[in-house]
Amino acid sequence: MSQYTSYQVDARGVARLSLNRPDVHNAFDDVMIAELIEALNSAENDDAVRVLVLQSAGKNFSAGADLNWMRSMAEKDYQQNIDDAGELSLLMQRLDELSKPTIALVQGAAFGGAVGLAACCDMVLAQP
Incomplete structure (x- = not known):
């Protein structure tokens, strides 16, 4: 069961993947990744x-x-940090290389790695 995301596919074949942590502005951590x-x-x-x-x-x-x-990762050892970074890299790679079109x-705001998520998509529709 998903804690921080929702994933649904409708009858038309539109998959909707939603970040769902609005209380922290959808900031991502290892669970969400x-x-x-x-x-x-x-x-x-x-x-x-x-799509x-x-x-x-x-x-x-x-x-x-x-x-x-990120603060909690400062207490982890080198290998744990490498593994953690690898998961974020894998997320970006999977999104970038998905064989289906991505939008x-x-x-509102998109900062840091969120800009990376958007950049990995084929198309971005933005509004203030």
Whole structure:
């Protein structure tokens, strides 16, 4: 069960992947990254999916990385930090290389890694 994201596919083959932590401006951490990778794998392997829309709940697309998560990583050892960075890299790679068209719907602010998520999509539609 997803804690920080939602993933749904409608009858037309539109997959909607939503960041769902509006209380922290959809900042991502290791849990959200894992959920996003899992959803992207599902979209890739589902022949019914024709397009993936990346969106978010709340007034801002995403603040990027969760600062509390980043602070906690300072206490981890070198290898744990390398592994953690590898997961974020894998997320960006999966989104960039998805065989289905991807559209980011960006509302409000997008900072740091959130800009990377949008940049990995084939198209970005943005509004203030």
